[in-house]
Amino acid sequence: xxxxTVKNQLSLLLYGELSFDEEEQVEQHLSxxxxxxxxxxxxxVMHEAxxxxxxxxPAALLAQCRRELRSGLRRQAERSGLDWTGLWxxxxxxxxxxxxxxxxxxxxxxxxxxxxxSTDPNQSFAWQAGAQGGVTAARVKLVEPGESGQxxxxxxxxxxxxxxxxxxxxxxxxxxxxxxxxxxxxGLRGESLDLLRAKPESSEVKQVLExxxxxxxNPGVRMKALEALRPFTxxxxxxxxxxxxxxKDEHSGLRxxxxxxxxxxxxxxxxxxLQELMQRxxxxxxxxxxxxxxxxxNASVETF
Amino acid sequence: MRDETxxxxxxxxxxxxxxxxxxxxxxxxxxxxxxxxVRSQEDARDIxxxxxxxxxxxxxTFRFDCSFHTWLYRIVTNxxxxxLRKRKVRxxxxxxxxxxxxxKNRLESVPETSSDxxxxxxxxxxELRRRMEQVIGELTPRERAVFQMRHYEGMRLRAxxxxxxxxxxxxxNCLFRATQKMRVALGEFA
Numbered sequence: 001x002x003x004x005t006v007k008n009q010l011s012l013l014l015y016g017e018l019s020f021d022e023e024e025q026v027e028q029h030l031s032x033x034x035x036x037x038x039x040x041x042x043x044x045v046m047h048e049a050x051x052x053x054x055x056x057x058p059a060a061l062l063a064q065c066r067r068e069l070r071s072g073l074r075r076q077a078e079r080s081g082l083d084w085t086g087l088w089x090x091x092x093x094x095x096x097x098x099x100x101x102x103x104x105x106x107x108x109x110x111x112x113x114x115x116x117x118s119t120d121p122n123q124s125f126a127w128q129a130g131a132q133g134g135v136t137a138a139r140v141k142l143v144e145p146g147e148s149g150q151x152x153x154x155x156x157x158x159x160x161x162x163x164x165x166x167x168x169x170x171x172x173x174x175x176x177x178x179x180x181x182x183x184x185x186x187g188l189r190g191e192s193l194d195l196l197r198a199k200p201e202s203s204e205v206k207q208v209l210e211x212x213x214x215x216x217x218n219p220g221v222r223m224k225a226l227e228a229l230r231p232f233t234x235x236x237x238x239x240x241x242x243x244x245x246x247x248k249d250e251h252s253g254l255r256x257x258x259x260x261x262x263x264x265x266x267x268x269x270x271x272x273x274l275q276e277l278m279q280r281x282x283x284x285x286x287x288x289x290x291x292x293x294x295x296x297x298n299a300s301v302e303t304f
Numbered sequence: 305m306r307d308e309t310x311x312x313x314x315x316x317x318x319x320x321x322x323x324x325x326x327x328x329x330x331x332x333x334x335x336x337x338x339x340x341x342v343r344s345q346e347d348a349r350d351i352x353x354x355x356x357x358x359x360x361x362x363x364x365t366f367r368f369d370c371s372f373h374t375w376l377y378r379i380v381t382n383x384x385x386x387x388l389r390k391r392k393v394r395x396x397x398x399x400x401x402x403x404x405x406x407x408k409n410r411l412e413s414v415p416e417t418s419s420d421x422x423x424x425x426x427x428x429x430x431e432l433r434r435r436m437e438q439v440i441g442e443l444t445p446r447e448r449a450v451f452q453m454r455h456y457e458g459m460r461l462r463a464x465x466x467x468x469x470x471x472x473x474x475x476x477n478c479l480f481r482a483t484q485k486m487r488v489a490l491g492e493f494a
């Protein structure tokens with residue numbers, strides 16, 4: 001390593017962004033080269049000077065930003081015309097509100113169609129505790145002058161509630177199926193699939209598992225679906241789905257699992273799939289498994 | 305106390321308390337990053353507001369494929385880069401900071417370190433800082449963003465690359481160019 005290369009690496013060395021080997025080489029050179037050591041000292045001075053150029057935002061600015069954000073959020077809600085009804089609809093249809101927990105599914109369902117309009121313009125996050133301990137949100141819909149100096153106020157009020165039941169319950173199962181298909185995050189979809197594994201004999205569950213294995217964007221969720229389908233590798237439809245995974249899934253771990261399941265039973269209907277696989281697969285293990293299975297079935301390794 | 309995933313999920317479900325909690329967890333660092341990058345209180349305020357309005361509007365699309373921190377900082381850095389590209393930040397704005405005593409030159413607000421008791425050394429260090437300020441102002445938006453996030457925020461280049469939608473190597477090159485420019489500027493003080 002020459003002096004020029006070392007000098008170019010000094011900053012990265014101070015930032016701890018060199019690999020172990022690069023760091024070793026630079027430090028070895030520094031211990032033997034007075035010129036580069038002097039450059040290192042200058043680099044340190046520069047870093048220290050830079051530390052002092054950091055601008056700290058004044059505390060008053062943060063408070064101002066927070067106030068403006070509250071107003072901005074209110075304006076955004078008004079402009080979008082969604083109000084909270086729109087938010088509720090989006091939330092309800094996204095399925096993100098369904099989260100299973102444990103073997104007994106506990107589902108919290110909230111209906112945030114409205115919210116309390118606070119008298120304090122800076123309080124845009126106000127929520128009201130419900131009478132039965134749930135969370136209630138309310139929104140003033142109408143204000144009318146009443147008789148004898150009274151005021152009639154019409155509120156839209158909503159309440160969060162929880163639904164509890166066993167996975168065997170049809171309603172719970174339907175909610176889990178929906179969460180597995182449309183849940184907003186992979187953790188939710190994966191946990192729902194895990195719970196649904198208890199009911200794999202249901203054709204609807206099997207269909208959702210197959211769909212998740214083929215098209216869920218998250219490889220962890222696809223792996224859970226594959227695990228759940230493991231007992232059904234004799235089923236023609238499941239084998240067809242596994243073949244699709246083997247040929248098309250970009251995740252080599254899933255392809256490895258798929259080929260292990262598919263070649264466990266030497267069935268002639270897999271010959272074409274395995275031959276096609278040999279033309280496109282890069283993974284050595286999968287190629288080897290496919291090659292061996294084709295030989296054991298007395299089929300040629302390639303198509304002609 | 306709920307963990308961050310639970311807070312995000314609650315905010316995605318429309319829980320405004322959770323959203324507020326999320327904002328308060330990150331807004332100081334968001335403001336610091338924006339302020340250091342655009343070097344203007346007015347622009348930093350706009351970026352702060354726009355960033356969290358976007359988060360509020362699009363939180364339902366956040367799928368936990370990356371950390372919330374990465375997702376949020378991606379929004380903030382993109383807004384800062386847009387702002388820096390739109391206009392060249394004026395030097396006058398760079399130097400002015402609002403203090404309890406009114407507007408003040410930002411460099412004057414930086415406390416002197418104890419090693420600067422020697423007047424000649426203090427002058428030299430003050431000059432050095434001024435020169436560094438000037439060089440930072442002359443960096444390209446991307447160089448400035450990478451330098452800012454690495455030096456002041458302490459983020460790894462891999463994470464910075466992810467936030468800027470580029471590779472670790474490209475982020476490393478940006479940092480290299482930024483520090484090279486500073487090294488040249490430092491030459492006269494060596």
